Amino acid sequence: MQITRQTEYAVRILIELAGVPDSKMIRSRTVAEKHQLPEKFLNKTVQILVRAGLIETRRGLRGGLRLAVPADSVTIADVLTAIEGKVAINPCLHENHYCEHKSDCRVNKILQRAQDAMVAELSKETFADLAREEAGKNFSTSSDLRRDFACFVTSVNRQQKDRVVP
Amino acid sequence: MQITRQTEYAVRILIELAGVPDSKMIRSRTVAEKHQLPEKFLNKTVQILVRAGLIETRRGLRGGLRLAVPADSVTIADVLTAIEGKVAINPCLHENHYCEHKSDCRVNKILQRAQDAMVAELSKETFADLAREEAGKNFSTSSDLRRDFACFVTSVNRQQKDRVVP
DNA sequence: AACTAATAAGACTAATATAACCTTATTTAT
C-alpha cells in the first residue's frame, strides 16, 4: 500500500520542471544529480512521462526536458496514474473487472470510496502550487543528503518497509 | 498502490467470523475451502490476526477461529494495519521518519491528507455491517468460481496487475 | 494414557514486482 519509488522520482521531476521559466529545457542529468537519483532509471521514468503526455524532451545539444502541459493543470494524481497505471487499490476496482456480486458488494463500495477520497486529495493541488512552494528551498547538495532519510525535498532513497528511523 | 492479497484474505476471514453466532468456532480449513484460499497461507494470515488481537484460536478437537473483539468494533482499516503494518502510502508518512523539510513539505502534507481520507473511509463501516450484508448471499460453490475473477464475495484469486477482463 | 483432530511456528521455496544498470541507437546544434 505504497506509491513506488518511481512515482516519487516522477513527482520530483515534475516539481523540478514546473519550477523553471517557460520553455527552458533542463537536462535529465541535472535533475538526477540534484536529487541524487539513478540517472538511467530516471531516464526510463522520463520516457513514461513523455508517453503519458506530461513532459516533452529534445535530444542532442541543448536538449533536455520540459513540461508538455501547463503546470497548473497537472497534479500528483496524474503522475501516479502515469507511472503506476489507472489507480485501483484492489483488482475489483478496475473498470472492466467482472464480478458477479460487484453491484451489491459492500467491500467493493467501501474500497471505491476510500480510493476516490484519496485521489481527490491528490488532485487538489497542481504542480504550479508545488513549484511555488519549493522555490525558496535550499536544494540538497551532497552534504545534507542521507540515503535513509527519503522525502520529497532533499531526499534520496526510500526507507525500507519496517525501518523506522529513531 | 494496492492492498495485498493477504489483506484481502484477512478481510474475508473477518467477514466470515463476524457472520457466525457468538462464540462458535469455525475451522480454518472451512474458511479456506469456502473461499478457495491456500490453507497454509491462510493459517499464516490467521496467526497475524491473532497477534493483532483481532481473532482468537483454539487448537485441538473442536478448535477453530473466532473473533476476539466485537464485530462492530473492527473495520477494514484495522485489518489493513494488522496485515501490512501501520499505513503509510509513502515512507515520509511514517511517524518516526526524519526529514529536515518535513514541517514545510507540501508534498508530504498532500500525501498525508490523501492517506487520512482513505483511512477514514475504510474506518466507516464495521464487520458487523459487512457480515449483515453478506449474510443473504449465496456463497461460492465450485461451479461459480473462476480464479481470474477475484472479488470479495465469491471470488478467489487476485487479478494480475494489468490483466483486464474483457 | 493413548489417539486424533485441530492450530502454531518457522524454515524454505517460488513467483512477481520493483529498481537499477548497461549497451547501442538516434537526434540535434555546432
Add this chain to the structure above:
DNA sequence: ATAAATAAGGTTATATTAGTCTTATTAGTT
C-alpha cells in the same frame, strides 16, 4: 563531422509477496 544529449530495450539485482513443507503443540475423546 563531431559532440552532447535523449531513446530504447535487454539484462541483472533486489525486495516483496505468496505459497509450501515439516514438525511441534494443544485439547478433546475414548
